[in-house]
Amino acid sequence: MRRGFAHAALLATLLAVAVPALSAPPSDADAAAAAKVLRYSFRVAETGFDPAQISDRYSKAVSAGIFEAPLEFAYLARPFQMRPSTAAAMPEVSDDFKSITFRIKPGIFFADDPAFKGKKRELVAADYIYSIKRHYDPKLNSRNLYLLENVKILGLSELRKELMAAKKPFDYDRPVEGLQLLDRYSFRVKLGIGDPRFINQFADSAFLGALAREVVEHYGDKIMEHPVGTGPYRLAEWRRSSKIVLEKNPNFREEFYDEQPPADADPVLKAQAATLKGRRLPLVDRVEIAIIEENQPRWLSFLNGEADVLEEVPAEYVSIATPNGKLAPNLAKKGLRAVRFPYPEVALSYFNMDDPIVGGYTADKVALRRAISLAVDVDKEIRLPRRGQAMAAQGPFGPGTFGYRTDYKSEMSEYNLPKAKALLDMYGYVDKDGDGWRDLPSGEPLVLAYATQPDSQSRQLIEQWQKNMDALHVRIEFKTAKWPENLKSANAGKLQMWGVSWVATAPDGDTFLALGDGRAKGSANKARFDLPAYNALYEKQKLLPDGPERQAVMEEAAKLMIAYMPYKISVHRLFTDLAQPWVIGFDRNVFLRDFWQYVDIDTERLKRQRKGS
Template sequence: MTFRAPAGGPSRRELLALAGLSGLGLPAQAARPGSGPAKVLRYAIRIAETGFDPARISDLYSRTITAHIFEGLYTYDHLARPARLKPLVAEGMPEVSEDFRVWTMRVRPGIYFSADPAFKGQRRELVAEDFVYSWKRFADPEVASPSWSEVDELGILGLAEYRAALLKSKSPFDYDKPIEGLRALDRYTLQIRLKETRPRLMEVFAQIDTYGAVAREVIEAYPGQAMEHPVGTGPFVLGAWRRSSLITLDRNPDYRERYYDAQPAPDDKEGQALLARYKGRRLPMVDQVQVAIIEESQPRWLSFLNRQFDFLERTPEDFIQQALPQGKLAPNLARQGIQAYRALLADVLFTVFNMDDPVVGGYTPARVALRRAIALATDCRREISLARRGQAIPAQSPYIPHTTAYDANYKSEMGDFDPARAKALLDLYGYRDRDGDGWREDPDGRQLVLESLTTPDGFQRQIDELWQKNLAAVGLRVQFRTGKWPENFKALRAGHYMIWSLALSAAKPDAQDALASFHSGHIGASNFARFRLEAMDRLFDQAGGLPDGPQRQALFRESKRLATAYMPYKYRGHRYVTDLAHPWVQGYRRPLFWQHWWEFVDIEGAPPAPPA
């Protein structure tokens, strides 16, 4: 979610974080020998990281960091629109059997992990066995990976069976045990064998923030500390870290020779201009990236204007009219050479209901009616207009812009605001105000109080207040339980909540991930609602093995109908974002599904000192 600062201005914590930026020193390895001052990219994110172990994280903010430290077999062409896959550490594209069940890939020789004491002074080459080990970690019960359900769904031969046996026997994971479907055929050749047809497996390989290779020596050298000690083959290494405050990544001094190259569409003027300017430049082009964590929007906005940050990711909604009045860059910003980049995100805003909760969960007509009434009483267009300053479009289904099942012309009850129909549903199923206090009771006469998780920031309070008024208008009372985002997310995954509102970003072009939000096998992971419906499970299983085409699209359409009928999620909107950059930040282009972009930007010319 994005957040709005309270009218009183930045908190003491935000001011301290900003003050700390000015005193940062650059580690020696960040310098570019013989090339003048180090090139440093400085910006802030809104939510604190949880850690940097690819197998243990699922939040966007941590994954943004890991995407620059670790590397996977494949990636996306940085300039291609629509998205196009290309090798990263793989030597060429995979060899795939006709039934898409056997995938064979070769790791390019001569790629090395960044230096670490775990390697005992030796250069450590990336090999196929590193991917075998990294993927086995998702199945290790002790790791408790939130990505296990996605890996499990792929059907790697023998992996789920071994995990099930360990859960039964309580034995530790034996990483030396051969797994039939996950093998290193030789030093550089990896082969994955699957139970079912998986035509889009490459899109999983390209999620380098999650499926990047880790080294076994590092994991074993720092037991229980993988979240704090990331070591990969990527263009950056972790330099300094003050938890929930500041993360510094330095250019990897041992990074291989990798050069700017891409294939934008012939009619893509912006992409062609970037390619002409940077083709052949060695990556990364900056020496260091400093990422501050500042939750409130006002200090992030002011620090960008004061040149304490070079880049403002996602201009806060409460300042969008100052930045882009009437959709054009403000003259005072344009005079400074500030650049604006506006895009429709591959994400969706939603409210999730815990289907295991005794108040809002369940599949009986009365509980379904309650969730649908809450959805009908929610004025998403007002939220978009007032709180989000018009920077979103209403959502009509679970599916996300830029993915295969998204249809801009689709319309459903999911996008309706109809308080009269909400009241009629509540009346019909026995949610009435029996004692005359203005609030409806449960059909059995008990007090009905909804509870939603929330976060302690001004923008979210504005969203909450609008929603609270919406529900009060139909006689429903909602209270809020405030916590930091990481703590709320833990409660969400554990099922210790009733309602929460947040956002989901697409990690790949295929829509299967959105459908996974309804699959019973993904409970505790991407199925935040803990939804269980056999018909939806069948749709998910069928869609996974089908090639793209009319038959698969029909499955997605049926899933939209079931999602609206049972309403475990109320999808509210898809966001527009505007990123801002000072003129010395060059080469930026917002990625669609991938998180890594730092290596593709340059700092050209020394940034002027912040105003006194």
């Protein structure tokens, strides 16, 4: 396997050096000149585009360009700043954080759609109330419902339970105390729990973006295929797991570029932002997204000029693109830009706590999970499959979020094979039949089942898992499926183990603690961990303002997660994005999914480089 990747790296290097000017058919250049097109790729397939039904990062990225929440994160501001989007101003929040009042700007319209029967449809406050209610509809099985139930929007959970018990459809017309329509453009959210940070959820348009009820009712079960929002783009074409095309929404209101880079920003970015100031958004006419699951084709596609932006250079090519953390001279000479950043995420493998082999809360089951964790060589994972583009995780909090500490140290990152073996021996996980493999204390074979995907990065990671478990004398089998299929199985509790990542949508560590929240089983909590002591700490920290007291409670919860080990949290990944020289204004805001509206394409430069001038 190593030889194959070395060959790929050599090929990529030769291409990068040998192609001084990018080439493509003239028709492509003509099309790009006629309409500004931003092209890039996802490495994982999407599942659909309904905020109440999606939870994967890639579907959410597309949905974020179509739908709009009341608030948003400023594209270039650092530290990160929230600002109004469809809201006329920042909302009024009560002193106890239990009441949030929004006023929506008049004159915002949805994209045209047959559901509106030829009429322009204005965004109103009732659309946000309806969209929030959709997450409570049992039919939709929202994976983000826990984020709303955590703060107990008054009356909604009770309504959901009542109708589920009566086996009746969800009643969208039933008034509830927690969602109050004040007038055409104003609504109030009333909470049972005053969470100082709940307002962050209203900056996630792929979660609380507004849908029009008539569109949802018009398309019914096909709503995942027909997203209609007020955002800068609308869905123009979708070939599932292959290609997604977004086009400028003609009804998008007048919004103008006014992004302010921080004082220490890249001088090139500063100059580009100044150039774009005052331009009407969105800046590009179309966004074309290809689904390319294998790293090598994604990398070569970018080098050949078939993609304008390469998000997250594959680990095996980072040393080619940015040796020693700096853009390679041959790429810099061509005018490419590199943006390097830590992601506010955790890369983890979870154990299904309902599984008869790896699940459970008894001492022997805890010992098994801890031993498996101790046998995982995280440093080798970082050096080999991740090519140095990660740092060991000490706990559940991602970089850049409240709760994360650079000086925190725990057993989560410990690699100690003798200790792992001794722990298994102590609890009876020994070879009982002489075949060289450990068995369960009952004498039955101990076999781990780990779900994975068919891409090269996943193959390299499970190769490392295989070596780790071989050294522990524990059998492990790998079950390969496409990512959306694994996600569906994980949500249903059908996978014993799976390796995924979890990303914060706001600069706060609550989203990581939600991985262990008992009420979030099947959504954020893929491990289905449910420990009363942990749940109590999770609830307690939600009520506290940011500060030492909240930090202490969050770390106490983290200690329980580490002790019971429902997750082996391995690393925080480091990423590098690349942008072609004709892309203007690109930067990475880790809390803003849809950067597309803020970047421009220099079509003249693109034409020159395509023609080799």
